[in-house]
Amino acid sequence: MSLFLRLSFPGFLLPLALVLSFLFLCHGGTTSTFVRNVQKGITMPLDSDVFSVPSGYNAPQQVHITQGDLVGKAVIISWITEDEPGSNTVRYWSANSKQKKNLAKGEVVTYRFFNYSSGFIHHTTLNNLEYNTKYYYEVGLGNTTRQFWFMTPPEIGPDVPYTFGLIGDLGQSYDSNKTLSHYELNPKNGQTVLFVGDLSYAENFPYDVNLRRDTWGRFVERSVAYQPWIWTVGNHEIDFAPEIGETEPFKPYSNRYYTPYKASQSTSPFWYSIKRASAHIIVLASYSAYGKYTPQNQWFEQEILKVNRTETPWLIVVMHAPWYNSYNYHYMEGETMRVMYEPWFVEYKVDVVFAGHVHAYERTERVSNIAYNVVNGICTPVKDLLAPVYITIGDGGNVGRLATNMTEPQPEYSAFRESSFGHAIFDIKNRTHAHFSWHRNQDGYSIEADYLWFFNRFWHPVDDSTPHVSH
Ligand SMILES: *[C@@H]1O[C@H](CO)[C@@H](O)[C@H](O)[C@H]1NC(C)=O
Ligand SMILES: *[C@@H]1O[C@H](CO)[C@@H](O)[C@H](O)[C@H]1NC(C)=O
Ligand SMILES: *[C@@H]1O[C@H](CO)[C@@H](O)[C@H](O)[C@H]1NC(C)=O
Numbered sequence: 001m002s003l004f005l006r007l008s009f010p011g012f013l014l015p016l017a018l019v020l021s022f023l024f025l026c027h028g029g030t031t032s033t034f035v036r037n038v039q040k041g042i043t044m045p046l047d048s049d050v051f052s053v054p055s056g057y058n059a060p061q062q063v064h065i066t067q068g069d070l071v072g073k074a075v076i077i078s079w080i081t082e083d084e085p086g087s088n089t090v091r092y093w094s095a096n097s098k099q100k101k102n103l104a105k106g107e108v109v110t111y112r113f114f115n116y117s118s119g120f121i122h123h124t125t126l127n128n129l130e131y132n133t134k135y136y137y138e139v140g141l142g143n144t145t146r147q148f149w150f151m152t153p154p155e156i157g158p159d160v161p162y163t164f165g166l167i168g169d170l171g172q173s174y175d176s177n178k179t180l181s182h183y184e185l186n187p188k189n190g191q192t193v194l195f196v197g198d199l200s201y202a203e204n205f206p207y208d209v210n211l212r213r214d215t216w217g218r219f220v221e222r223s224v225a226y227q228p229w230i231w232t233v234g235n236h237e238i239d240f241a242p243e244i245g246e247t248e249p250f251k252p253y254s255n256r257y258y259t260p261y262k263a264s265q266s267t268s269p270f271w272y273s274i275k276r277a278s279a280h281i282i283v284l285a286s287y288s289a290y291g292k293y294t295p296q297n298q299w300f301e302q303e304i305l306k307v308n309r310t311e312t313p314w315l316i317v318v319m320h321a322p323w324y325n326s327y328n329y330h331y332m333e334g335e336t337m338r339v340m341y342e343p344w345f346v347e348y349k350v351d352v353v354f355a356g357h358v359h360a361y362e363r364t365e366r367v368s369n370i371a372y373n374v375v376n377g378i379c380t381p382v383k384d385l386l387a388p389v390y391i392t393i394g395d396g397g398n399v400g401r402l403a404t405n406m407t408e409p410q411p412e413y414s415a416f417r418e419s420s421f422g423h424a425i426f427d428i429k430n431r432t433h434a435h436f437s438w439h440r441n442q443d444g445y446s447i448e449a450d451y452l453w454f455f456n457r458f459w460h461p462v463d464d465s466t467p468h469v470s471h
């Protein structure tokens with residue numbers, strides 16, 4: 001009915017519309033009544049097992065990988081050495097041709113932040129890999145060498161199944177470790193993480209700010225050295241600190257985390273796109289200029305036209321600040337970007353938007369709010385089957401604090417919300433179906449605390465909202 005109202009709105013229906021929108025506003029989705037264990041949010045101390053420094057002279061640490069090109073045939077390998085620059089070369093070979101070892105050479109960078117000097121940060125791209133192949137790789141050649149492995153994705157195609165993990169606002173609290181452990185142990189076996197921003201929360205630790213970037217790098221290595229994490233920039237990556245003379249935004253982040261932005265003709269590492277299996281993933285930057293005519297805006301308006309749903313049926317957008325959020329935290333912070341970009345998302349039938357920032361979980365109905373034109377007063381979200389579902393997955397653990405204060409009554413656009421830490425899985429089956437599940441940390445690894453069968457907006461654009469079943 002609301003969809004009908006948005007599309008055609010004869011004046012004589014106005015009183016009816018007002019009654020309906022009143023009903024619409026007052027019948028929200030589900031606010032979970034799950035009672036989580038009350039835990040004190042505690043940051044893991046510096047001597048925690050997850051932060052241990054690998055032994056050996058100049059041993060590579062904080063090893064992490066991400067996609068290195070547009071289509072998944074390249075991988076960027078990054079690692080840090082502390083004693084000396086050491087080698088930038090990665091040795092690698094596919095599991096089915098052990099004798100043929102390849103070498104790839106990269107670069108090393110360093111940065112200073114206030115009185116902190118970074119280690120030697122290496123970035124090396126492995127190109128022209130085979131699809132769907134296990135590769136071993138070694139870093140630290142010449143001194144302490146460490147070996148890891150990863151799987152390349154299958155070749156891009158419309159019905160290629162693929163499983164994405166979703167983690168946001170992770171931080172380095174005990175809750176963060178629980179989230180990562182649950183992701184690793186989830187039997188759905190996430191193959192690549194879409195990380196929705198806010199990595200280490202390092203600036204919460206005065207004067208050891210960048211040491212806490214190093215501890216975070218060591219903490220997540222156990223996952224990100226073996227599968228790509230697709231990076232999105234969050235507000236905790238800005239590091240704008242004029243009070244200590246640090247005025248170059250994103251300095252630590254951009255030295256530590258490389259992205260394959262040039263492959264999608266982007267001019268900045270903070271917004272870019274990749275294709276992987278049957279998905280086209282657009283990463284947007286909530287904290288870089290995005291208004292009309294800005295570099296990000298120009299790039300986006302070109303990029304959205306390039307999406308080919310015959311090749312990659314699933315169109316996923318990732319950003320940090322959510323547009324639809326019904327918590328009393330960061331409320332409406334995504335609003336200016338929503339106003340700018342939402343008409344594009346509806347027109348080009350984005351399937352799902354993942355965001356973080358709010359330290360809780362929330363899933364919306366398919367809604368849009370694009371009819372407003374300054375004078376017409378039509379400014380309420382309406383059900384819209386062409387619109388994406390918006391998912392806030394900023395519940396990774398941060399510094400152990402949850403967003404618990406919600407707007408009441410629950411707005412109609414909000415299908416399900418809960419203040420618990422957790423992670424999610426977006427499991428693409430084929431061009432029409434993907435299964436989404438949210439997993440709270442208090443449950444066993446395989447429990448779906450919330451889920452939705454997504455129907456693809458291009459290939460199967462029928463209503464996929466379901467009455468919620470609480471678990
Ligand atoms: C580290 O590796 C370099 C290059 O192979 C070598 O010259 C150096 O002696 C090594 N240092 C140690 C302490 O092993
Ligand atoms: C973090 O989780 C891992 C895996 O569950 C566990 O082995 C480790 O002891 C935990 N560390 C801390 C500090 O909680
Ligand atoms: C940086 O400065 C702070 C505050 O003056 C001090 O506590 C800290 O030890 C310094 N760190 C280094 C590496 O010099």
Ligand SMILES: *[C@@H]1O[C@H](CO)[C@@H](O)[C@H](O)[C@H]1NC(C)=O
Nearest residue numbers: 157158307308309310311312
């Ligand atoms: C879209 O992808 C399909 C399958 O790869 C291809 O046949 C088609 O030419 C592409 N369309 C455009 C406009 O590039």
Ligand SMILES: *[C@@H]1O[C@H](CO)[C@@H](O)[C@H](O)[C@H]1NC(C)=O
Nearest residue numbers: 327328329331404405406407
């Ligand atoms: C929740 O947030 C609202 C709006 O900011 C505020 O008025 C209210 O006092 C908060 N409630 C609690 C329990 O903090």
Ligand SMILES: *[C@@H]1O[C@H](CO)[C@@H](O)[C@H](O)[C@H]1NC(C)=O
Nearest residue numbers: 159428429430431432433434
């Ligand atoms: C796509 O996957 C869904 C869920 O597994 C399945 O029900 C459906 O039959 C599949 N469609 C095709 C064309 O295979």
Ligand SMILES: [Fe+2]
Nearest residue numbers: 198234235357
């Ligand atoms: Fe944030």
